[in-house]
Amino acid sequence: MNRRRIALILVATTATLPALTGCQAVDSVVDYFGPRPENRLLALADSAATDALALNGVDDHAAGIRSSQADALYAEITRLCGTDDAGNPPRSCEVERPTKANRAADSSEVMENAASATTAAADEVTVESRTLVTEQAIALNAWLPGDAPAIPELSQPEQKSAADLLAWEYEQVYALDFARAYVGAEHEDNVDHRLEVHHRRIDALQEALGRYGTVPQPEPAYSSGDQELPHDSASALDFLGGLAEQDGRKWSAAAAQAAQEESPDQDWITWLIGIAAESHSMR
Incomplete structure (x- = not known):
């Protein structure tokens, strides 16, 4: 729409408003045509x-x-x-x-x-x-307490995302197993709980992806990324804290990305939000 057309609309609209002076008339038009809260x-x-x-x-x-x-x-x-x-x-x-x-x-x-x-x-x-x-x-x-929701059926784009998340879960289990060898006995139950959660996710992702073809398998070993591998109890606890932070960010990013898709799938988003929430509660 060109400027002349806009000007004519504003003039016409102003003409329908009560008789106002200067700034009052402009304010009334802005109030009428201005942006509104979503x-x-x-x-x-x-x-x-x-x-x-x-x-x-x-x-x-x-x-x-x-x-x-x-x-x-x-x-x-x-x-x-x-x-x-x-x-x-x-x-x-x-x-x-x-x-x-x-x-x-x-x-x-x-x-x-x-x-x-x-x-x-x-x-x-x-x-x-x-x-x-x-x-x-x-x-x-x-x-809120409670377990994450069940994984839904996956579209083709969601299968690709699920495969990436499955690879991530394999990496988390490898890292947790490595760290468990160094933590003190008082922390082993916590590590075991986290391993149980990650294995449950792996089972869900493997089952979901298995409906559509070959399921990606874990690698023999994984790198520790930016984190230095633990060598004693103190470094193992730091390592575990870093893993939890990374896991929360990974799943949160996956949920946000799914919500921003052109045709978002509410069931998939809900599942990702549930898993991300689970990760945040384990920090």
Whole structure:
């Protein structure tokens, strides 16, 4: 649309507005045509803010999580709308944060509902915001107890991603087995638990990929990447901490990438978010 056409529209629109002077008329047009908060993002932000109020004094840790998430979501709304030199969004994009909420009876129910709604929205918000929403879904699912969901049927692109994740899991098991030889006896149960989790993921990925053809097998050995291999108990604990951080980042990135696909698969995203949450809870 050319500038002359835009100017004519603005003139015509201004003519339909009440008789206003100078800046008032311009402000009214800007308010009418200006950017608006993305509806799904605003709903998530308002829900997080309401949850924080409802949980305050009931479960302060959960309230803090939801308050921080609300802050991030409102900031994302402002970022998408744009700001003036003073950092303020257009009036058309201003939002009012909830200030009242009924006191929650059960923090688990609130957080479970939040996790479900945020997970469902991971591929529904604007593409630019999907990484943020996916990260929040992971944090909420990590707060909840319970196992990760069952792996769904895989499309061809998802099979490629699953094969990459399977190779990653093989590498994690190799590294954990190596580190177990150096940790003290008091840490062996923790390592064994982590090995059990990774083997469960391997079984799920192998079974899912086996429906479509040959399943990738583990290599005889793997490098330690940027980490130095452990040589005693202290270095083994550092090594294990590094592995946990890397695992959380790997699965979080896989979930965010899946949410940003042109035709995202909600079941696949939900599974990836569940596994990423599991990784974060093991840190």
